[in-house]
Amino acid sequence: MKKGIDVSSYQGEINWDEAKKYIDFAIIRCGWGNNVKDQDDVKFERNAKECERFSIPYGVYLFSYATTLSMAESEAEHTLRLIKDKQLEYPVFLDVEERGQLSLPKEKLVDIVHHYCEKIESAGYYVGIYASLSTLNGILNDEKLSKYDKWVAEWGKDFSYRGSSGLWQYTDHDKIPGIESRVDGDKAFYDYPELIRKNGLNHLENEQKVSLKYKKGDTAYLNGPLYKDENGTTIKRTYQNKKVTIQDTNQQKGITAPYKTDKNGYVKEKDLTDEKVPATCFLMKIIEFFLNLFRRKN
Numbered sequence: 325m326k327k328g329i330d331v332s333s334y335q336g337e338i339n340w341d342e343a344k345k346y347i348d349f350a351i352i353r354c355g356w357g358n359n360v361k362d363q364d365d366v367k368f369e370r371n372a373k374e375c376e377r378f379s380i381p382y383g384v385y386l387f388s389y390a391t392t393l394s395m396a397e398s399e400a401e402h403t404l405r406l407i408k409d410k411q412l413e414y415p416v417f418l419d420v421e422e423r424g425q426l427s428l429p430k431e432k433l434v435d436i437v438h439h440y441c442e443k444i445e446s447a448g449y450y451v452g453i454y455a456s457l458s459t460l461n462g463i464l465n466d467e468k469l470s471k472y473d474k475w476v477a478e479w480g481k482d483f484s485y486r487g488s489s490g491l492w493q494y495t496d497h498d499k500i501p502g503i504e505s506r507v508d509g510d511k512a513f514y515d516y517p518e519l520i521r522k523n524g525l526n527h528l529e530n531e532q533k534v535s536l537k538y539k540k541g542d543t544a545y546l547n548g549p550l551y552k553d554e555n556g557t558t559i560k561r562t563y564q565n566k567k568v569t570i571q572d573t574n575q576q577k578g579i580t581a582p583y584k585t586d587k588n589g590y591v592k593e594k595d596l597t598d599e600k601v602p603a604t605c606f607l608m609k610i611i612e613f614f615l616n617l618f619r620r621k622n
Contacts, residue, residue, distance in 0.1 A: 325511050325512065325513065326348035326349055326511065326512040326515075327346075327347055327348050327349075327509070327510070327511060327512075328347050328348055328349035328350055328351065328491075328509075328510040328511070328512060329343075329347055329350055329351075329498060329500060329503075329507050329508060329509060329510060330350065330351040330352070330353070330385065330493065330507075330508045331351075331352055331353065331367075331371060331503070331507060331508075332352070332353035332365055332367065333353070333365050333366050333367040333368075334505065335367070335503050335504075335505050335507055336367075336503075336504060336505065337367075337370075338367075338371065338374070338502060338503050339501075339502035339503070340371075340374035340375060340377075340378050340380065340502065341378055341502070342501050342502030343500050343501065343502035343503055344378045344379075344380050344502075345501070346500050346501060346502075347380070347500065348381070348512070349380065349381045349382060349383070349413075349414055349510075349512060349516070350371075350375055350380055350381075350382040350383075351382065351383045351384065351385055351414060351417065351475075351491075351510065352365075352368060352371045352372060352375070352382055352383070352384050352385075353365045353368065353384070353385055353386070353387060353419075354368045354372075354384040354385070354386055354402075354403060354406040354407060355368065355386055355387075355402055355403075355406055356386060356387035356388075356389065357387070357388070357389040357390075357395075357398075357399065357402070358389075358395060358398040358399060358402060359398045359399070359401040359402035359405060360402075363402070364402075364406060368384075368406060372384075372410055376410075376411050376574075377572070377573070381413035381414060381516070381517050382412065382413065382414055383412050383413070383414025383415045383416060383417065383516070384403070384406070384407055384410070384412065384414075384416055384417070385416070385417040385418070385419045385454055385475075386399055386402060386403045386416075386417075386418060386419060387419045387421075387422070388418050388419055388420055388422060388425065388437075388440070389422050389424065389425070390425065390436050390440065391424055391425060391428060391436070392436070393435065393436060393439050395436070396436045396437075396439040396440045396443075397439065397443065399418070399440055400439075400440050400443035400444055401443075403416060403444060404443075404444070404447055407449070411526075411528065412449070412520075412526045412528070413516060413517040413520060413521075413526070413528065414450075414512075414516045414517070414520075415449070415450040415451060415452045415473060415475075415490070415516065415520075416444050416449045416450065416451050416452070417451070417452045417453065417454045417475050417491075418437060418440050418441065418444075418451070418452075418453055418454065419454045419455075420433075420437055420453060420454065420455045420459065420464065421454075421455060421456060421459065421477075426459065426463065430463050430466070433463060433464070434463075434464065434466040434468055434469060435468075437453060437464065437469060438468045438469060441453065441469070441472050448525060448526070448527055449525060449526050449527075450473075450516070450519075450520050450523075450525045450526055451472060452473035452474060452475055452490060452491070453469065453472050453473070453474050453475065454474075454475040454477065454491075454493075455474070455475075455476070455477065456476075456477045456478070457476055457477065457478040457484065457485055460474055460476060460485060460487060461485070465487070470487070470488065471488075472488075473488055473489065473490040473491070473514075474487055474488060474489045474490070474491075475489070475490065475491035475492075475493065475510075476489050476491070476492050476493065477493040478492065478493070478494065479493070479494060479495050479496060480494065481494075489513065490512060490513055490514045490516065491510055491511070491512055491513070492510065492511045492513070493508055493509070493510050494509055494510065494511055495508065495509040496508050496509075497509075536573055536578065536580070536593055537593060537596075538570050538573070538580060538593060538596055539570065539573060540570055540571060540572060540573060541569070541570060542569070542570045543567060543568065543569050543570070544567075544568060544570065544582075544596040544597060544598060545566065545567055545568075545596065545597050545598070545599065545600055545601070546563045546565075546566040546567075546568050546582065546591055546595060546596060547563065547564055547565060547566075547595055547596075547597060547601050548562060548563070548591065548592065548594075548595025549561075549562045549563075549591070549592075549595065550562070550563060550582075550589040550590070550591055551579075551589060551590045551591065551592075552589065552590075553590065554574055554577065554579050554581070554590045555577065555579070556577065556579050556590060556591075556592050560589055564601075564603065565600045565601065568582030568591070568596075569582060570582055574590075578592060578593045578594070579591070579592060579593070580592075580593055580596070
């Protein structure tokens with residue numbers, strides 16, 4: 325059984341480098357309600373990037389306010405906008421606990437939750453439902469929702485839910501070094517990273533971890549293109565023997581960010597060396613680059 329936490333902007337600036345020593349995974353709030361930017365969680369991007377930087381498996385949840393199918397559609401679009409290009413090794417959860425929702429007729433709320441889950445699932449993600457034990461037993465215990473994993477909020481020492489559940493939120497009062505406030509504590513019954521990858525979900529099937537030679541703070545010589553984006557696709561300029569200090573790394577793509585100034589740019593690690601290289605070697609690299617580019621276009 326894996327130990328995790330779920331967090332949002334309420335936890336403030338988390339020291340993930342410290343927190344990672346005490347957890348196996350995290351579930352991060354990406355936002356709440358309809359698909360508008362001012363309802364994005366202001367800490368989501370940072371929390372997601374830090375989890376990826378420190379290789380902490382994570383999933384997300386969206387706090388739902390949907391009381392109609394059109395709102396459920398907007399909430400699904402909200403979620404998909406935020407998780408695009410994220411490396412989710414845990415599911416996408418819909419958090420169903422808002423009072424206005426729980427006062428709806430049971431059939432209507434079930435249809436709303438089902439609509440969201442279908443939309444996320446059809447986009448290729450592993451989706452689940454977060455709710456309290458009483459809500460899952462009394463309102464959301466419908467056959468239409470039975471195939472979706474449940475993340476059960478049942479605070480205490482014992483777990484009593486008898487439906488299909490992959491996560492248990494066992495406390496709202498955990499204390500983790502690196503997080504100043506109290507935080508929800510969770511336990512995972514499944515090995516979600518293995519399950520998700522095995523079934524080709526969350527768009528992880530083609531992602532591979534890269535063992536990088538350089539880390540943040542290292543200096544190196546750049547002999548190759550400087551790119552505008554972290555995917556290494558749009559060149560700003562090309563350098564020979566440009567001394568750089570690594571500011572960030574992308575473990576999935578082998579990309580590093582050598583600048584923090586207004587000339588922000590990314591480079592591929594293969595173009596970094598510990599020592600200066602002769603001009604002839606640099607020329608050969610340029611020729612090889614353009615040959616490869618020509619081959620891809622043809």
